[in-house]
Amino acid sequence: MPEGSMGISNIATCTAPVNIAVIKYWGKRNEELILPINSSLSVTLHQDQLKTTTTIATSRSFQEDRIWLNGKEEDINHPRLQSCLREIRRLARKRRSDGDPGLDSTGLSHKVHICSVNNFPTAAGLASSAAGFACLVHTLARVFGIEAELSAIARQGSGSACRSMYGGFVQWIMGHQDDGKDSLAQQVEPETHWPELRILVLVASAERKPIGSTSGMHTSVETSCLLKHRAEAVVPVRMDGMIEAVQRKDFPAFAELTMKDSNQFHATCLDTYPPIFYLNNVSHQIINLVHQYNNYYGETRVAYTFDAGPNAVIFTLQEHVSEFIQVVRHFFPPETNDGHDFMFPCVVLKAGPGPCVVDDPTQHLLGTDGWPKKTE
Amino acid sequence: MPEGSMGISNIATCTAPVNIAVIKYWGKRNEELILPINSSLSVTLHQDQLKTTTTIATSRSFQEDRIWLNGKEEDINHPRLQSCLREIRRLARKRRSDGDPGLDSTGLSHKVHICSVNNFPTAAGLASSAAGFACLVHTLARVFGIEAELSAIARQGSGSACRSMYGGFVQWIMGHQDDGKDSLAQQVEPETHWPELRILVLVASAERKPIGSTSGMHTSVETSCLLKHRAEAVVPVRMDGMIEAVQRKDFPAFAELTMKDSNQFHATCLDTYPPIFYLNNVSHQIINLVHQYNNYYGETRVAYTFDAGPNAVIFTLQEHVSEFIQVVRHFFPPETNDGHDFMFPCVVLKAGPGPCVVDDPTQHLLGTDGWPKKTE
Incomplete structure (x- = not known):
């Protein structure tokens, strides 16, 4: 990673899929934590044609967290976006305080730049927010080096986003705890199960x-x-x-x-x-x-x-x-x-896999300076 | 009443109203007796503009029961029509066997001619069958000299017809008996209550x-x-x-x-x-x-x-x-x-009254010979 004072300390790009519920989620028992009144089940769609792509970079030179969606800067203070950022940073700090020796702790205090694009029209009745928040959480976790169960965090961005954290056939178990820790997505069968x-x-x-x-x-x-x-x-x-x-x-x-x-x-x-x-x-x-x-x-x-x-x-x-x-x-x-x-x-x-990491650095939506690339 | 061998022994004309349910009836627990799965409540509409008019005559010269609806002869063997005819005749026989001294029993074995018209299009989303069966039952009762609670009989013609047996605000109490005897309409308030x-x-x-x-x-x-x-x-x-x-x-x-x-x-x-x-x-x-x-x-x-x-x-x-x-x-x-x-x-x-008897003999839909008048 480049360690120059103006350079980025970490960068990652991921894609995440849309899912279509076949047992529907409608109704929250806790609006802040996004806890549903019933379990639901969905099919994760293949990312060949519908997906969200997100690049996130951290740098000590970034003054504040910022986000660009489909080429336009949006308000980073959106409460659900803040929930996901807060939960990921909490996990990262917890991992450091638990003393993981392999952890690069330099990025923890850094601000993030987030750049995300959908390859399908938003709000056209397809759950763009599910793919978007799944991608956000998966990419954040990659940037902060977290390898935990992430669906409970994605859930706090958008309920159905937790189901986009897995491929194939996915259930969102409603859970019963007040803190929502048991309200998680779980794969029922992988995408290869029913070709x-x-x-x-x-x-x-x-x-x-x-x-x-x-x-x-x-x-x-x-x-x-x-x-x-x-x-x-x-x-x-x-x-x-x-x-x-x-x-x-x-x-x-x-x-x-x-x-x-x-x-x-x-x-x-x-x-x-x-x-x-x-x-x-x-x-x-x-x-x-x-x-x-x-x-x-x-x-x-x-x-x-x-x-x-x-x-x-x-x-x-x-x-x-x-x-x-x-x-x-x-x-x-x-x-x-x-x-x-x-x-x-x-x-x-077809049914498809869950979020994927894009290894090809030319695919990053943020440049090596950590700002959105001009030519998209 | 004319008593000539070819003449009619009894004739009556009544009108009955449409009703609009505000607590809806949908679903039967007994399809033959027309017993509902829930109670319902309706407003009886004034007959100024929407009503069914029915004339029924009996005569020893009639070979069989017959019915004309809106100028066209229909099948008298329709099961629900038969239910109403059977129940009214059962009541009439019961009254005779109970020894009512004022009862004219001559008409009991006679066949009926039924002639009915709606002054509004059928099946246009207005419950024409409710007005139709309410009118049928009310007129039959008049012809056979019956003064009993009739909504349970109208109910067997068309469920919601039982509510058209009363004016104003009417509930159809679902009842609980298997024989349906307690599944009756009841006036909640008369039409004058809420002008x-x-x-x-x-x-x-x-x-x-x-x-x-x-x-x-x-x-x-x-x-x-x-x-x-x-x-x-x-x-x-x-x-x-x-x-x-x-x-x-x-x-x-x-x-x-x-x-x-x-x-x-x-x-x-x-x-x-x-x-x-x-x-x-x-x-x-x-x-x-x-x-x-x-x-x-x-x-x-x-x-x-x-x-x-x-x-x-x-x-x-x-x-x-x-x-x-x-x-x-x-x-x-x-x-x-x-x-x-x-x-x-x-x-x-406006809300209006229940079935009415038409006293003016020129309004009968059947002629003095007991057959539909030609000029309608």
């Missing part, structure tokens, strides 16, 4: 959602009696069923639970007061199309799930992908734009 | 609903765990709150419970598998408009409710009617027909 599984993202609208998930789930917890029942009585049973379906690679069981849980999540949004609508007429048509398609074949070949937005995420097996895309194109031809946004299958994805 | 209350029907679409309520609620009972919880844990509390709000004429409390219960009913439809959608984008916009309107004034002046269709029913007080109609016209001008059907407030209604 035939495919994920299609159908972009119904790239508009920002009318009600963000943080305020939406707050209102739901306050007002929906169905959400409370869902969290207490329904999700525990579904988690067991979903883990079993994943382990057995039982697509019909996986698909049915995925669809039912998406519908129930949106049902609790409708039971919120005032009600929250994320599904629109196009979403309803996609849902009806999937059920008709499965009925036609007399078996569950395709499943939908919708997060806090109208975009459909479709699960199917490799052998059905091209036919299903044709069916979607038939019923939603690009030319008929009847008051809605253009809709088409934008990407065919 | 300022107004009801607007906003017709978003006159199309028939994609999934009828009978099959929809069957699927919901089979598949929605949220519906079960709603029926067992939520509705009992809401029934108490709604009865109190009606008795106190507390519009904000009445309005909030009405909106929450409409939303929760549609939430359980969404939690059904496959999901059922009755609300469309226009319904969502109406809902958002009502919440924005109430927020603007800082008080709950207007409430929406939606049955198994996209048409909104709005509750408000007389003083706010004209302003709210202007607001709706502003946001849904007749000329912008963006892929949806034309929307406008079609009728301003």
Whole structure:
């Protein structure tokens, strides 16, 4: 590492994936620590097409912590960003005070520069904050030389970010402790477990959602009696069923639970007061199309799930992908734009690994001076 | 009564009202007897503008029971129609066997001709079957000289018909007996109790609903765990709150419970598998408009409710009617027909009385020969 007074003391670049929940997270029991009212389960998407890349550098010459997102400097004082920085530095100090002889302690008091880019539009119904905070925490840990369980820290950035800390099929165990130490992500199966599984993202609208998930789930917890029942009585049973379906690679069981849980999540949004609508007429048509398609074949070949937005995420097996895309194109031809946004299958994805370290130094988003590279 | 061999022995004409549920009925525990999984509460609409009119005649010359609905002969063997006929005749026979001296028993073995008309489009999201079966049962009872509690019979024609047997504010007490004898409608307050209350029907679409309520609620009972919880844990509390709000004429409390219960009913439809959608984008916009309107004034002046269709029913007080109609016209001008059907407030209604007897013999829908009049 360069040790010149103006140089950077440490630098690392990592990438992290998006995840799609098949048992949904909606509602916090502790808003500050981001502790959920129920466990959830997701599929980590391959980073081939969707990922966040983050470079973090430390230097004694940096005056303050700073962050640039997608080319624009953002407020470093965002509380959730501060939570992640604070927790990582606490772990680093703890490791030094525990007397790890191999630890380079010079960087501990240094400020950080953080530079992060997504290769997909934010707030398009894909959980960009999950990939973003997972990447932040993974890169911070690398810079500070930490090798601990990190999902509880990522969770404090954005709840679903904890699930992006692992590849494949990941559960976020809600935990029961008040301090949240047992509210962690855990891999159920790696991405290699079910190679035939495919994920299609159908972009119904790239508009920002009318009600963000943080305020939406707050209102739901306050007002929906169905959400409370869902969290207490329904999700525990579904988690067991979903883990079993994943382990057995039982697509019909996986698909049915995925669809039912998406519908129930949106049902609790409708039971919120005032009600929250994320599904629109196009979403309803996609849902009806999937059920008709499965009925036609007399078996569950395709499943939908919708997060806090109208975009459909479709699960199917490799052998059905091209036919299903044709069916979607038939019923939603690009030319008929009847008051809605253009809709088409934008990407065919697979399950993929968790955060990765980028070893190639030319890929750093920060220059050797520790400032964002001009030419991006 | 004319007693000629070809003449009719008895004839009666009655009218019956539509009702709008503010605590919704969705789900049966016994499909044959039509016993609900929860109690419900409705407002009976005034018959000035929406009503069913039914004439029933008996004659020894009639070869068989027959029915004409809106000018067209229908199948008399419809099971629910048969339930009502059977139950009324059972009551009539019972009364004779109990030895009521004033009873004219000649008509008991006679066949009936039934002629019924609605003055509003069927299946437009307004519960035409409720008014229809309430009118059928009330008129049958008149023809057979029965003066018993009739809501349990109307219930066997169409569940919500039992609430159309009374005026004003009516609860359908779910009951607990297996034979359904305690599953009855009961007036909470008469129509004169809250004279300022107004009801607007906003017709978003006159199309028939994609999934009828009978099959929809069957699927919901089979598949929605949220519906079960709603029926067992939520509705009992809401029934108490709604009865109190009606008795106190507390519009904000009445309005909030009405909106929450409409939303929760549609939430359980969404939690059904496959999901059922009755609300469309226009319904969502109406809902958002009502919440924005109430927020603007800082008080709950207007409430929406939606049955198994996209048409909104709005509750408000007389003083706010004209302003709210202007607001709706502003946001849904007749000329912008963006892929949806034309929307406008079609009728301003009040609460009204239960079934009425029409004494004027010129109003009979059947002629003195007992057959439908040609000139309707």
